[in-house]
Amino acid sequence: xxxxxxxxxxxxxxxxxxxxxxxxxxxxxxxxxxxxxxxxxxxxxxxxxxxxxxxxxxxxxxxxxxxxxxxxxxxxxxxxxxxxxxxxxxxxxxxxxxxxxxxxxxxxxxxxxxxxxxxxxxxxxxxxxxxxxxxxxxxxxxxxxxxxxxxxxxxxxxxxxxxxxxxxxxxxxxxxxxxxxxxxxxxxxxxxxxxxxxxxxxxxxxxxxxxxxxxxxxxxxxxxxxxxxxxxxxxxxxxxxxxxxxxxxxxxxxxxxxxxxxxxxxxxxxxxxxxxxxxxxxxxxxxxxxx
Ligand code: AMP
Ligand code: MN
Ligand code: MN
Ligand code: MN
Numbered sequence: 536x537x538x539x540x541x542x543x544x545x546x547x548x549x550x551x552x553x554x555x556x557x558x559x560x561x562x563x564x565x566x567x568x569x570x571x572x573x574x575x576x577x578x579x580x581x582x583x584x585x586x587x588x589x590x591x592x593x594x595x596x597x598x599x600x601x602x603x604x605x606x607x608x609x610x611x612x613x614x615x616x617x618x619x620x621x622x623x624x625x626x627x628x629x630x631x632x633x634x635x636x637x638x639x640x641x642x643x644x645x646x647x648x649x650x651x652x653x654x655x656x657x658x659x660x661x662x663x664x665x666x667x668x669x670x671x672x673x674x675x676x677x678x679x680x681x682x683x684x685x686x687x688x689x690x691x692x693x694x695x696x697x698x699x700x701x702x703x704x705x706x707x708x709x710x711x712x713x714x715x716x717x718x719x720x721x722x723x724x725x726x727x728x729x730x731x732x733x734x735x736x737x738x739x740x741x742x743x744x745x746x747x748x749x750x751x752x753x754x755x756x757x758x759x760x761x762x763x764x765x766x767x768x769x770x771x772x773x774x775x776x777x778x779x780x781x782x783x784x785x786x787x788x789x790x791x792x793x794x795x796x797x798x799x800x801x802x803x804x805x806x807x808x809x810x811x812x813x814x815x816x817x818x819x820x821x822x823x824x825x826x
Contacts, residue, residue, distance in 0.1 A: 542810040545574040545800045546600065547618065547731065547759065547787025552576075552584035553604075554679035556792030559588030562799070566597045569800040572810050573598035575620060575787065577731075580605060580636045582624040583674040600816075603633075604731060605721075608711035609746070612736050617717050618759065618785075621820040622726030629724055637675055639710045644668065644676050650705035651681060660690060678702045679791075694793055718754045725824045727816060729757040729785050732764040733773055740772060751780040756819060761786025761812075763802045783815050 549555030550562055557565065559576055566574045576588045576599065585601045592599035602620045609615045623629070645665060652662035663684050668676065671683040682697035691697040712720070721728040730750060733743060747758060760773040761784075777784045786808035790799040801807055 542572045543570065543800055543807045544572055544786075544810045544813055545569075545788050545790065545808055546602070546620070546729075546785045546812070546816075547577050547604070547762070547789045548574050548799060549578055549604075549789070549791045550576050550584035550588065552581050552674040553578035554675075554677055554791055559584040560591035563588060563591040563595055563597055563599065565799050567595055569798065571597065571800045573600060573813055574800070575600035575602040575618075577602035577604045577618050577620075577787070579675055579677065580633055580640075581675040582630070582633065585624050600813075605717050606709055606711050607714045607717045609714040609736070609750070613708060613711050615711075615714065615736055616731035617712075617714070617721070618729040618731050619717075619721035619724070619726040620729065620816060621824075622721055622724035624724075626724055629720065632720070636710060636712075640676055643707050643709060644678075644681065646707050647678060647702070647705050648681055650707075651685070651701050654701060654705065655690070661688075663688065678706065679793075693795075714750070715753055718750075722754060722823075725820070727756045727783070727819050727823065728754065729759055729783065730755055731759045732762040732789065733758055734762075734764050734766075734769050738766075738769070743772075744776060747776045747780055747782070751782055755782065757783030757785050757816070759787060760784045761802065761806060761808050763787075763789040763797070783819065784812060785816060786812055 548562060550559045576584050578584055582603055588599045600620055601624050602618055605617045607615045607617045655662050667684045668680050671680040682694040682702060685691045685697045691700060718728050737743060758773055758777050760770055760777055788802050
């Protein structure tokens with residue numbers, strides 16, 4: 536019996552519509568098992584899982600927040616991750632733009648796989664076909680799916696091992712949304728824009744301070760203070776930056792269902808995300824959607 540009556544959420548979760556292991560409906564079941572009140576499906580450059588997730592959530596007492604995690608470029612930093620919450624994910628223009636990114640990714644994946652196969656040949660191993668990679672993917676394809684194909688062949692021990700040995704050196708850059716374009720798009724769709732795991736850009740605090748100030752002037756609404764990458768005092772540092780710039784504070788596990796020792800609703804070290812983070816986000820969404 537626990538005396539813990541606090542309520543928890545998770546604002547950053549991946550489904551198998553990007554590189555997560557579980558379908559949107561399975562995530563709703565998992566959220567229920569973990570005792571969450573609400574969670575967001577935030578697939579990479581894909582909204583394909585949202586309709587299924589929302590339907591499943593209606594049959595439960597879980598609130599599903601529709602979201603997306605866009606890969607953006609900011610100054611010289613590529614692959615900065617921007618979360619868009621509560622946006623109109625049925626907007627035709629948005630779907631068309633996501634589709635362009637998806638098509639570019641297909642070409643990119645073929646090129647990465649060709650590089651990986653060159654390496655496998657050098658090691659006298661049998662090459663991997665695109666069909667084998669696609670077995671692990673549903674909507675958006677990426678390096679994690681090539682990692683799983685390498686794992687299925689027994690060529691690597693874990694997904695991390697696949698990145699270390701093949702996928703980092705064989706990478707080809709993705710096409711990224713320019714940051715101002717991505718911020719404007721999320722705003723146009725009535726959504727709220729939050730910078731995901733900010734220390735993935737840099738851990739240099741002076742740079743982070745400048746980046747957060749600048750992005751907040753460009754229309755960023757919040758930062759993912761409680762995230763899975765921040766170490767030691769970094770979350771406290773990020774919390775202070777959010778307060779200083781008047782930004783929303785959010786939190787999420789970045790659960791994909793494949794990380795060792797990570798559960799949905801919990802970050803590394805078991806950190807949980809309080810549902811008190813949700814009301815300010817929903818208030819801002821409400822304001823956006825009224826205007
Ligand atoms: P892609 O979008 O195809 O470049 O794949 C990027 C995704 O791969 C990230 O969102 C992570 O989920 C995963 N990833 C990146 N680096 C690593 C790593 N070193 N180990 C495991 N997964 C990784
Ligand atoms: Mn991912
Ligand atoms: Mn991310
Ligand atoms: Mn993520």
